[in-house]
Amino acid sequence: xxxxxxxxxxxxxxxxxxxxxxxxxxxxxxxxxxxxxxxxxxxxxxxxxxxxxxxxxxxxxxxxxxxxxxxxxxxxxxxxxxxxxxxxxxxxxxxxxxxxxxxxxxxxxxxxxxxxxxxxxxxxxxxxxxxxxxxxxxxxxxxxxxxxxxxxxxxxxxxxxxxxxxxxxxxxxxxxxxxxxxxxxxxxxxxxxxxxxxxxxxxxxxxxxxxxxxxxxxxxxxxxxxxxxxxxxxxxxxxxxxxxxxxxxxxxxxxxxxxxxxxxxxxxxxxxxxxxxxxxxxxxxxxxx
Amino acid sequence: xxxxxxxxxxxxxxxxxxxxxxxxxxxxxxxxxxxxxxxxxxxxxxxxxxxxxxxxxxxxxxxxxxxxxxxxxxxxxxxxxxxxxxxxxxxxxxxxxxxxxxxxxxxxxxxxxxxxxxxxxxxxxxxxxxxxxxxxxxxxxxxxxxxxxxxxxxxxxxxxxxxxxxxxxxxxxxxxxxxxxxxxxxxxxxxxxxxxxxxxxxxxxxxxxxxxxxxxxxxxxxxxxxxxxxxxxxxxxxxxxxxxxxxxxxxxxxxxxxxxxxxxxxxxxxxxxxxxxxxxxxxxxxxxxxxxxxxxxxxxxxxxxxxxxxxxxxxxxxxxxxxxxxxxxxxxxxxxxxxxxxxxxxxxxxxxxxx
Numbered sequence: 001x002x003x004x005x006x007x008x009x010x011x012x013x014x015x016x017x018x019x020x021x022x023x024x025x026x027x028x029x030x031x032x033x034x035x036x037x038x039x040x041x042x043x044x045x046x047x048x049x050x051x052x053x054x055x056x057x058x059x060x061x062x063x064x065x066x067x068x069x070x071x072x073x074x075x076x077x078x079x080x081x082x083x084x085x086x087x088x089x090x091x092x093x094x095x096x097x098x099x100x101x102x103x104x105x106x107x108x109x110x111x112x113x114x115x116x117x118x119x120x121x122x123x124x125x126x127x128x129x130x131x132x133x134x135x136x137x138x139x140x141x142x143x144x145x146x147x148x149x150x151x152x153x154x155x156x157x158x159x160x161x162x163x164x165x166x167x168x169x170x171x172x173x174x175x176x177x178x179x180x181x182x183x184x185x186x187x188x189x190x191x192x193x194x195x196x197x198x199x200x201x202x203x204x205x206x207x208x209x210x211x212x213x214x215x216x217x218x219x220x221x222x223x224x225x226x227x228x229x230x231x232x233x234x235x236x237x238x239x240x241x242x243x244x245x246x247x248x249x250x251x252x253x254x255x256x257x258x259x260x261x262x263x264x265x266x267x268x269x270x271x272x273x274x275x276x277x278x279x280x281x282x283x284x285x286x287x288x289x
Numbered sequence: 290x291x292x293x294x295x296x297x298x299x300x301x302x303x304x305x306x307x308x309x310x311x312x313x314x315x316x317x318x319x320x321x322x323x324x325x326x327x328x329x330x331x332x333x334x335x336x337x338x339x340x341x342x343x344x345x346x347x348x349x350x351x352x353x354x355x356x357x358x359x360x361x362x363x364x365x366x367x368x369x370x371x372x373x374x375x376x377x378x379x380x381x382x383x384x385x386x387x388x389x390x391x392x393x394x395x396x397x398x399x400x401x402x403x404x405x406x407x408x409x410x411x412x413x414x415x416x417x418x419x420x421x422x423x424x425x426x427x428x429x430x431x432x433x434x435x436x437x438x439x440x441x442x443x444x445x446x447x448x449x450x451x452x453x454x455x456x457x458x459x460x461x462x463x464x465x466x467x468x469x470x471x472x473x474x475x476x477x478x479x480x481x482x483x484x485x486x487x488x489x490x491x492x493x494x495x496x497x498x499x500x501x502x503x504x505x506x507x508x509x510x511x512x513x514x515x516x517x518x519x520x521x522x523x524x525x526x527x528x529x530x531x532x533x534x535x536x537x538x539x540x541x542x543x544x545x546x547x548x549x550x551x552x553x554x555x556x557x558x559x560x561x562x563x564x565x566x567x568x569x570x571x572x573x574x575x576x577x578x579x580x581x582x583x584x585x586x587x588x589x590x591x592x593x594x595x596x597x598x599x600x601x602x603x604x605x606x607x608x609x610x611x612x613x614x615x616x617x618x619x620x621x622x623x624x625x626x627x628x629x630x631x632x633x634x635x636x637x638x639x640x641x642x643x644x
Contacts (some may be wrong), residue, residue, distance in 0.1 A: 008543060010448055010449045010450070011448040011449065012450065012451075013450070013451060015298050015448060015452050016451050016456075018445065018450050018564040019445050019446060019450065019452075019453070019456050020440070020452070020456055021337070022445060022459075022460075023456040023459040023460050024491075026459065026460050026461070026517075027440075027459035027462065027463075029463075029474050029475075029478065029517070030462060030463070030466075030474075031479075031483070033474055033477070036477075042481075047482075047483065047488060048488060049485065049488065052306055068520050079529075085438035085481055088390070092411045097603030100355075100368045100372060101368070101369060103365045103366075103368065104365055104366040104368070104370070104483075106365055107361065107362050107363075107365025107366040108362070108364075108365075108366060110361075111361050111365065113362050113363065113366065114363065119366070119370070120629075121631070122378075123369075123373065124630060124634065125626070125627055126373060126377045126378070126381075127392055127468075127629050128574055128626055128629075129624070129627075130577075130578040130580070130599055130619070130622055130626065130629045131578075132527065132578075132580070132602045132603055132606070132615075132622070133381065133384060133597055133619040133620065133622065133623045134376075134377060134380040134381055134384065136380075136384055136387070136394070136606050136608070136612060136615065136616060136619075137379075137380035137381075138376065138380050139392065139394075140383075141380065141383075156376065156541065157376055157497045159372065160373060160375070160377055161377040163372060164338060164373070165372060166292070167369060171434075183446050186630035188592040192359070192361055192625075198297055204437050220467070221465075221466070221467035221468065221469070222578065223467065223468060223469050223581050224581070228607070234421045238467055238469040241470070241473065242468050242469050242472075242585060245472075245473050245585070253477055256473060256477070257477075259566065260426065260470050260473060262469055263467065264466065264470060267462070267467075268458075268463050270461050270465065271458050271461050271465050272458050275454065275458065275461070275490070278461060278525060279525050279526065279529055282464065282522055283526075283567075283571065286633075286634070287526065287529065287564070287567060287637065287640075
């Protein structure tokens, strides 16, 4: 092909500048929170807002232990516990969802059942439906079985909460694999188990990682189930954060911003890592490209 | 897709199955008996484990049954379906049943069968219609704002340019944030004294600006926060459509000296139409459930002017304790969501077939 003057679909540094300004404005609410987290109490409340200030880590210290009135002794806020809870609960539930969901996705993809699409539709619907529809019976079930406020209960619930998403996501990855390799392996007498572990699974490792990270974020962000079904011991960050906003810190915006910054950083890292799988992730695997 | 199982593979002779169907059925029945017996007769601490062991035994036998017959499909999906049944389908059925009874979770009175009374009550309640109107208004405003902003963002990021990857991250981040975090942000920005919005308005009016104090302002605040969060979603879908347009069409259009608008209308738009529709449906389904942002930003106020249907169901269930009525209302919402989801999947499949 002949050399083109300006390849179609490419723009120069001018576009970088324009998009840069738009992106900066769009990201500004997040950026301002992160800046506020490093401000002192008076800087955070300054009118007009200050742009240049001496950063302080005081807020981040106070997330974990602070004194509630001037001069009083600092008390642990339990936020270290809440961070641990969020990580532990999200990690375990995603692990369960991933094992069960990947198997199911492989089944739906390779051994279609009678009414395969109906199953998949029901599974997607359980993800699309408002949580409010099932929350009352789940709340009652958890009260009766004593699962309310326990790690086991919330981990199981989140595992199921992540399952539809995991199944659809992993099915979309399995569907993309070329059947030729598998047919060849079958021809050579490979068992179905070997086929799954040695041929199919290695090809979707990136997909598994993307699914896992997405599940982690969804669980990390979840609020309603956590609000109703976690106890003091098992409380997760979103609930603790909401209670802090409505509760004991008043207008200590710097402190609130510090909690949020700690909460946001994993998410921003994930967006960075997952950019290529983002579309599939946010549409639960229904749209691939 | 059609060549999943090659037809003429040499099959090794299979050994005769040793586990018959009656054994599996018997085991399941046995497990049921053991479960009921253990839960009623043994102390709870032991009973749970005995019941669990009974279930595990029946499950192992069922797995062996399917394994011997090379019935991998059911085997692979069974654990997922069981989990989903336990914590999604069963609660769904429970709340469906509950919606036909008069029941309050904070009273000891046993549920009383009332037939369709809850549905009639909910549907003839003017408050419900008011909340549905609020929700419809919020959905229409936020989704259309998202579509426009997302579309414009996608046009901006359509072409390759230096640093595109990094700038995209900045724009895509809001979509992945927690509703709680976003609610907290915007509470801070809308705050009358120290909030950025109020301070900005004060430059012009000299008065502090209390956005969330008027019904229209509160609605605008919610919609702005929600649209800010989800515009990147629309952008992502539109970008996917834009990338799929074959470049030779643009080359041909350039030779023909087609105007920008004509190029857009005849080449670009047909390629992104399908994805725009999917974005619209997906966002409508999600926006219909608008809960967290409202709950954190205004708690439905001032008064009840921004109380969406999801917030109202929550209040019915956990503040007024009209448990069975909230179940009936929740089912009406579920029905709408199912219809929309069906429509969405129909268009997803149609798009997949066209590709």
